[in-house]
Each structure stands twice: as structure tokens, then as C-alpha cells.
Amino acid sequence: MNRHVKVLQTTVAIAIATCSATIAAAQGTAYRAPRMADGKPDLQGVWQVLNTAAWDIQDHGGQLGVPAGQGVVDGNELPYQPAALAKKKENFAKRVTLDPETKCFLPGVPRSTYMPYPFQIIQFPDYVMIAYEYAHSTRLIRTDGQPHPETPDFWNGDSRGHWEGDTLIVDVTHFNDQTWFDRAGNFHSDALHVVERYTRTGPDHLLYEATIEDPKVFTRPWKISMPIYRRQEKNISLLEYECYSYAYDEDVQYFIKREGQ
């Protein structure tokens, strides 16, 4: 493909993604989030999604252990480059052993958001902390304007946040190429760049949007969005899911059995 055409396509795609994000944000402004003492929107609480994105972010039928579900990807199609699409298919075929979740690895972003476990948002001046129940995974997001540092790659990437109106925008870079988007083999490279948007749409709801670009794997940026629900239990408390600790237990010996495969 002509390079100029490709650039133009990318530009148009970004424009469309930005535009739809703006519309969603505009819809979000119908509700004004309560404020923290520093005037920032209050996103605090224990939250969890109610969808099937953990299994497959795209539309999918059911199978044993997998409920059918409607996808969370805008337009449903993922713009894989041809070689990447072949790899995705291979990942799907070998997902039982290749999926990093089956090794209890850190899930990365955005996958952490729609794992079937709750997470807690806690805000401080200059920081937003997202604490996931899964493996005590934690993102401490600076919101004081510090740029991404020069760092090696991280499983969960490096997150920097800022506020635009009622929306928390988190820019995530410095990923490794080891995490997936779901249990269906959708994947990325170390060139992944994610921009997340968290917007309160009501007392008990957040709208989560993420724009994903990875020029090594996809032909253009694409977007996911989903509501996130506040856990309503009066005694809700983030507990723990120590995936690999359970997997090493002698009565389970999950990893040891895997090695023998």
C-alpha cells in the first residue's frame, strides 16, 4: 500500500476514534460526577465489568465454559495486518497453553479492566491508584503532568493520567509483547499504545473507553468501550486472587503438571 494512503487512513481512523470518544464524553456530561476535595471528579469505589470480554473482546458464540457474548470493539472487526491475523488464529488454536492468563502472568492493559475480578479506584492529589484484585496487580498513575520516563518495558505498561472535564484520560506505553487482550488470542506487540478514558455516567456507573494502536500488529487504531458497574454490596472489600500461589500449591501442582505436558 502507498505510504501516503496508509498515513491518510491512519489519520482518518484517529479522527473517527477521537470523534466518537468526544460524542461519548458529550453524552457523559449529562451526569456531573461528584467532586473530590481538589475539585477532580470522584471515581472512587470498587468496580467490575459485567460482560464477556475476558473470553473474547469480539462477538462470539458459546462453547463449553464460554458464554456467548456481544463484543466490546467498535465495529467488531480488529484491523490485523495479514501476518498478525495468522498469529491470532494460531494463538486461538493454542490458547489453552499460550494464553498468559493461564500462566498467571500480569494481564496488561486494557485486559486488566475486564478480567472477572473487581478493582478499586482510589484518588489522591497527583495520583490515581487502580488496585486490581487479581494478583494484587496495581497501577499507581501520576496525574501531575510528569511525562513517561525512559524505562524498560512493563507487563502493565507505564501509565500517566490527566483530567479533561469529567474524564480521566490515561496514556499507557512501554508495554512488553507478552500480554493478550483476551482468552481468544487477540494480541499486540511492544509497540502497543493505549489511551484509556474513565468517565462517570451515573452514581454507580463508569464508561470505559480505550483507543488501541500498534503499528506492528494493526493497520489502524481501534477502540473498545463498555460500562463498568459499582459493586453494590455494603460490605464490599477488595480481597485477593493470588493466581500463581494457588497454582503452585501441592494439592494442585498446576504448573508442574503443565511442565510435564
Place this chain on the structure above:
Amino acid sequence: MNTRASFLVAAFTVLAFGYVAVLAQEGGRRPATVAGCSATDFAKFYSCAMEKTKTFNPPRTKDGLPDITGFWSRLVSTEDIQDRPEVVGQSAQKSLIVDPPDGKIPYLPWAVAQKKTNLEKYISPTAFCDVPGIPRMTYNFGKWQVLESATQVVFVPEAAGSVTRRIIPTDGRAHVPSSIRLWMGDPVGRWQGNTLVVDVTNLNGRTWFDAAGDFQTESIHVVEHFTLIDKDTMLYVADIEDPTAFSRPWKIAFPIPRYQGEDQEIWEIACHEGNKAVPPLLKGGYNRFPGAKPPASVR
């Protein structure tokens, strides 16, 4: 502990965590005093620091609470909380135990035997990247950050990405039901004068106090105290009771100095994801600590 076991513990700690630089650096440069109190004799430090808590007026947060926010470092090593002679790569360290006065963990007879078994059969759970548990969490990391709000205090250690963080509610909530056992326990915090007091229950009895086989059972109850004694030093005290394993309550205390490095940011250090230590451990005859099975007489 015999030399071979010491070496293995040290080697696998390094393999599993890559903290050798931190340990060597901190061990090598351990100061003689901190905040005007001994930094090497923890019984002396404890009585000196307790005096300072009576007069030091800590800075306050916007909510009027003592301000312990910022980055903190580690002065003590996690190899052995009791008196420890110099071993490979590690300088000697006096016992962190300030009560009883002999600095020894007051194990019941069965637990003395269990500790011996631990050293022969098992390896420190942190080699498997298990969370350090309580109180080990407080002396297991090189750098950690504290954030505070009116209703909670949050600890985020380096390695937070995969190892652990603590969210300590200070809103007066009760513990979760006792049948829920947790690797990091259930913390309930409160401010008492200038001290953050954290009551920890619901631990699962799977974590150790150190790499020397010192262990606990599910009956353990830890009450931790974090108090500023000057603007750059915290006194840490943990009251420990576990009537299944110990003949009496005991207490550890040590200083936590403020982290003075310029890199005032916590980055992910994934542990399990790159942990190559487990297969050689298992092949070497070391097993995973399954938790102690106390005799019926003490249960």
C-alpha cells in the same frame, strides 16, 4: 542455619527477586544511628524511639492526620529476624525482637521442631514469588511509597506490579469473616494519637517472618504501629501473638528511614513472570511450605 542452607536461601532470594543490589547496598552502608537512636541495636533503638514519639509533633495532612506520605526505604534485612552472624553477602544483624528481652521467638516445643523441618524441607515462600505476608511486608522491599486519605492509607512497594500492595482502611470497618484466609491478611487501621495502628487478622499461615524458616500459623494476630520520630524516620513496632505457635506475645521494632534517592517513583518489578528459581528448587529437594500442622494439643 547451616552454611549450605544459608547460601541456598541467599541465592534463591536473589534469583527470585533480583534485590541483591538493594541488599548489598543497604547492608554495606548501614548507618550507626538513625534519628539520634541506634540503628544496629534494635532494643536500644526501640526505647530511644519511644521517648521521641512523646515529643515529636509530626507534619499533618490536609485532613489533619499525621503525614507519613512519601517514599520509604529498608534498613533491616529479611534473612533472619533473630540474631544473625555475618553470612555470605550479608553483614551481621541483631535480632529485631525487642520483647522478650533475649531477642528470641518464644516458640512452643512443637514449633521449634517445625522450624527445623522448615529449614530442611522448605524454602522461603517468597522464592515462589508468594507475597511476604505480615509483618515481613514491612522489611521485604527496598523502596515503597505511602499515600494517605481521610479514610485509608495505601502502601505501594516497588514490585507492586506483581507482588503486593496494602490498602489499609481507617474508616472504622470491621474485619472480614474469620473463615476468609488471605495471604496478606485483612488489615483494619486507625489513627491513635500520632500513630497509625493496623490490626491484621485472617492471615493464612503460609508466609514466613524471614528466610530462616521462622513461621506462623493461621492463629496469628499482628498489631502494627507506624509512628514518625522525626520528619525522615518512622518507628515500626509489631505486636505478634499466635497461641498455636508461641508461648507468649512478642514484639519486633526497627527504624524505617525515608528514601532519599532521586528516583521518587514506583515502577513495576514482575516477580512470578520471570521466576526461574522454582524448577531448580524443587529438583534440589526443597518443597513449597504448605503451612504447619500443629499438634492437636495446641489447636
